[in-house]
Amino acid sequence: MANTFVSKWINFLRKYGPIPRNDNMYDEAIQRALKRNKIEPIKFETPYLQELINNFKSDFPKSVILTGTAGDGKTFCCREIWETLGGTQEEWGKEQKIQSLSISDKQLIIIKDLSEIQDGEKKQLLPEIAQSIVEPQTTHKIYLIAANDGQLIEAWNIANQDHNIQEARQLIETLLVEEKKQIQGFNLLLYNLSRLNNEDMFYQILDAVLNHSGWQECNECIYKDAANLHQRCPIWENKKRLDGNDDQQLMRKRLIDLLELLRHNGMHIPIRQLLLLISNLLLGHPDAKDKLLTCQQIPDILATKTAYLASPYSNIFGGNLSIRKRNKTDVFTALRYFCIGTESSNYFDNLLIFGADDPAMNNDYQELISKDPYYGEYEQFRIAQTRYLEENDLPETKEAFLSLLETQRQRLFFTIPEDRSSELNLWELTVFYYAGDYLEKICRPLKRRQKIPKSLISQLVKGMNRIFTGLFMNNPNELILATSGSYSQARISKVFEESISVHKKRGESVSIELNSEHNAPDFVIFLSSHPEIAPVQLRLNLTRYEYLNRVAEGALPSNFSQECYEDMLAFKTKILGQINLRKQKEEQMDDSSENEIILRLLELRSVESVLMN
Numbered sequence: 001m002a003n004t005f006v007s008k009w010i011n012f013l014r015k016y017g018p019i020p021r022n023d024n025m026y027d028e029a030i031q032r033a034l035k036r037n038k039i040e041p042i043k044f045e046t047p048y049l050q051e052l053i054n055n056f057k058s059d060f061p062k063s064v065i066l067t068g069t070a071g072d073g074k075t076f077c078c079r080e081i082w083e084t085l086g087g088t089q090e091e092w093g094k095e096q097k098i099q100s101l102s103i104s105d106k107q108l109i110i111i112k113d114l115s116e117i118q119d120g121e122k123k124q125l126l127p128e129i130a131q132s133i134v135e136p137q138t139t140h141k142i143y144l145i146a147a148n149d150g151q152l153i154e155a156w157n158i159a160n161q162d163h164n165i166q167e168a169r170q171l172i173e174t175l176l177v178e179e180k181k182q183i184q185g186f187n188l189l190l191y192n193l194s195r196l197n198n199e200d201m202f203y204q205i206l207d208a209v210l211n212h213s214g215w216q217e218c219n220e221c222i223y224k225d226a227a228n229l230h231q232r233c234p235i236w237e238n239k240k241r242l243d244g245n246d247d248q249q250l251m252r253k254r255l256i257d258l259l260e261l262l263r264h265n266g267m268h269i270p271i272r273q274l275l276l277l278i279s280n281l282l283l284g285h286p287d288a289k290d291k292l293l294t295c296q297q298i299p300d301i302l303a304t305k306t307a308y309l310a311s312p313y314s315n316i317f318g319g320n321l322s323i324r325k326r327n328k329t330d331v332f333t334a335l336r337y338f339c340i341g342t343e344s345s346n347y348f349d350n351l352l353i354f355g356a357d358d359p360a361m362n363n364d365y366q367e368l369i370s371k372d373p374y375y376g377e378y379e380q381f382r383i384a385q386t387r388y389l390e391e392n393d394l395p396e397t398k399e400a401f402l403s404l405l406e407t408q409r410q411r412l413f414f415t416i417p418e419d420r421s422s423e424l425n426l427w428e429l430t431v432f433y434y435a436g437d438y439l440e441k442i443c444r445p446l447k448r449r450q451k452i453p454k455s456l457i458s459q460l461v462k463g464m465n466r467i468f469t470g471l472f473m474n475n476p477n478e479l480i481l482a483t484s485g486s487y488s489q490a491r492i493s494k495v496f497e498e499s500i501s502v503h504k505k506r507g508e509s510v511s512i513e514l515n516s517e518h519n520a521p522d523f524v525i526f527l528s529s530h531p532e533i534a535p536v537q538l539r540l541n542l543t544r545y546e547y548l549n550r551v552a553e554g555a556l557p558s559n560f561s562q563e564c565y566e567d568m569l570a571f572k573t574k575i576l577g578q579i580n581l582r583k584q585k586e587e588q589m590d591d592s593s594e595n596e597i598i599l600r601l602l603e604l605r606s607v608e609s610v611l612m613n
Contacts, residue, residue, distance in 0.1 A: 005221045006295050008037045009214025010235065010283070017279035018321060018329050019290045026272065027075040031093070042275075044208040047201075048191050049077055053084050055189060056103055056144075062182075063132050063143040065172065067152050068193035071272025074146035077193075078110050081144060107141050114147035119158050126159035130168035136187035149176070149194065179517055197519070198259035198269045205271065206252065209278050210243055223298050229373060233298050234310035237374060238282045241312055251414045255316065261435055262334050264443060264520055265542040273331040277316070284315035291320045308378045313411040317341065339431040340413050341406040348429065352408050353385070368412060375411055380404075434549045438542055442521050446514040454502060457510055460523065460545070461502055463552035467568045469493050477502050479510060479525065481576060498579050500525060507533075512540060525575055533582050538571045 015021075015033055034041055055061050066074040082092055085108065087101050097117060099110045111117065117125065131139050147155070153176070156169040171183060175190040182189050218224050223233035244252050259269065269277075283292040285301065286309055293301070293310065301307055314320065317340065318332030326332045350358075355365030356377075369376045381404055388401035413429045427436045441456055458476035465473045469482045470492035479500040482493040501508045507529035515522045515537075523538040538544070547564040 007214070007217040007221070008039060009212065009217055010295055012037055012039050012214070013209070013279050014283060014290070014292045014294065016275040017283060017290070017292045018276055018318070018325060019292065027079065028093070040213055042205070042208045042212060044204040046073060046077065046080070047196055048193075049080055052077065052081055052191070056081065056085060056108060061103070061106060061142050062187045062189050063129070063145075065145045065147060065152070065188065065190045066193060067147050067149045067176070067190065069268065069270050070148055071270035072193035072196070073271045074193060075112060078112055078144060078146055082110060105140060109141055109143050111143065111145045114145055114155055115151045122155060122158050123160070126156060127162070127165060130159075130164035133171065133186055133188045134164045134167045149192065152176070194268045194270070198263045198274070199256045201271055202256060202259050202274050205274050206242065206278055210239060215239070221295065223302070230305070230307070231302055232374075234285070234301065234307045235282060235293055235298070238310065238312040242281065247415070250418065251312070254414045257439060258335060258338060260439065260443070261432070261542050262337070264438070267334045267337075269331055269334060276329070277331045280318065280320065281312045281315045284312075284320035285310040286320045305379065308375055308380060311375045311407055311411065313375065313414050314407045317410065319407065319410070340429055341410040343429055343431050344409055345425065345428045347424070348409060348412060349405070352405055353388070356385070368416065369408070372411070372415065376408070381408070432542060432546050434546050435542060438545045442512060442540070442545065446512070446521055452512040457512060458502055459552050460548045461510060463548035463550070464568065466551050467565065468572050481572060481579070483576070497576060500527065500575075515539070527575075527578050528582050528585070530582070530585055532585060533578060536571070536575050536578050538567075
């Protein structure tokens with residue numbers, strides 16, 4: 001049975017989802033669909049856009065390079081700037097890789113995608129671009145160039161290597177490596193759109209999608225808010241859950257937590273992938289065409305009682321897609337990094353399996369599972385649960401129920417109330433048990449310019465000491481540096497080299513500070529107040545934070561992450577290098593009186609006794 005109601009908005013929203021497409025024509029295809037269906041664009045504030053427009057409207061505009069990964073919004077920014085400065089949609093829609101526009105006394109040349117320009121044309125263009133950057137007073141041309149970060153430097157190899165080309169290439173390399181926007185003396189601004197925050201962009205895009213006027217079409221649909229729960233449209237159900245009017249936007253907050261954690265772990269999610277995630281979250285269903293629902297399919301989905309397969313909690317991780325398609329989609333690969341659904345604890349599994357009939361767990365079962373008959377205790381789950389308890393020796397019965405358990409764990413992660421998250425150990429549903437602490441006790445306090453308590457730092461130092469020495473040490477107040485005599489990266493290091501006080505002491509201290517350039521936490525070791533003895537820094541990402549806490553709690557370093565272990569030993573080597581530099585400076589400044597020698601020996605003996613014990 002087909003639905004007579006058809007929403008142009010829903011059909012358009014599918015185009016953002018994980019469907020086959022020519023990515024090189026992505027922006028053009030979206031614009032054609034908007035125009036053809038007379039739909040308002042999805043509008044959200046794009047960082048830097050107004051800044052870019054102001055630059056080109058200024059009396060002394062600079063050339064601009066927009067770089068980043070595919071899908072970061074480079075083409076979108078170019079088109080918005082073009083139209084704002086007086087260019088027409090019709091001209092932009094023509095299949096021309098280069099567009100030009102007169103602004104004041106300058107000619108603005110827009111290159112939509114540098115990688116699309118043939119080598120012969122690049123040889124002609126690049127010297128002119130270099131001239132506008134290095135010698136702007138000699139030309140009336142300025143440029144707006146979109147280029148994927150991997151291709152930006154490579155392009156300059158094609159041009160004849162004259163002075164301007166070499167200067168321009170070196171400038172761009174410096175801006176990329178040092179993550180700067182400009183350097184004085186050059187007429188260029190470089191914007192790396194890959195530095196945009198995952199969570200901030202997601203929040204804006206999600207609001208724009210959920211508040212879009214296209215949803216008004218759904219008021220005509222009989223399945224929107226049907227009196228019978230089992231006759232309600234899963235698309236509208238998913239929208240309501242993302243709106244979060246009934247749970248203070250809990251699902252949205254948890255998803256933003258995950259995106260923020262990914263950013264702190266060095267994973268950037270482009271705007272296009274965020275749009276794909278939202279489309280899949282709202283429309284995903286494994287039995288639908290292209291795995292995304294349309295209005296016409298809703299009656300059949302409801303008739304076959306498979307609406308539960310449209311669970312947004314599973315769609316977040318691409319659960320509606322084939323394994324091959326899911327693994328080829330960056331945002332799902334990133335989100336599945338947390339292993340939500342496959343990770344669990346005895347409590348959660350016992351709750352899902354026995355909670356309905358166990359008096360000790362029944363209250364929790366009612367609150368966390370029965371309360372949600374659409375995606376929680378739906379009919380098929382109860383049937384599978386009963387069969388599992390009665391016939392769990394049958395492989396097909398066991399497999400069917402275990403697959404439902406995975407989606408239930410995913411749902412629990414996004415629905416456990418905030419006031420019970422600590423009590424129920426929410427983050428045990430992920431592979432990162434300390435992820436919640438990392439966000440709430442490290443990242444967000446730093447963002448508010450708050451200091452991190454020494455107790456948290458001491459816990460990390462405890463883990464670091466065990467890695468640096470290979471011994472089961474319990475000293476949280478000093479960072480202990482030891483080697484095997486000459487080799488700093490030996491697994492067991494018993495030869496004491498130096499200790500660094502966690503608390504401020506003679507220029508020494510250990511802290512966690514916000515790296516303002518990367519908007520991320522750094523673990524910082526201060527060795528001296530001498531200006532030439534720079535502190536040693538380590539990016540404290542989620543994986544390293546988890547690793548250090550696990551080791552501090554008793555896990556063996558080699559059993560967790562070889563990459564983390566090697567990172568820590570490399571960090572130890574850097575610290576030892578700065579300590580040697582400190583010793584050299586001390587020898588240059590002072591001949592070391594007898595009293596000072598005695599004090600140092602006492603300190604060393606004190607530490608040695610800790611090591612021996």
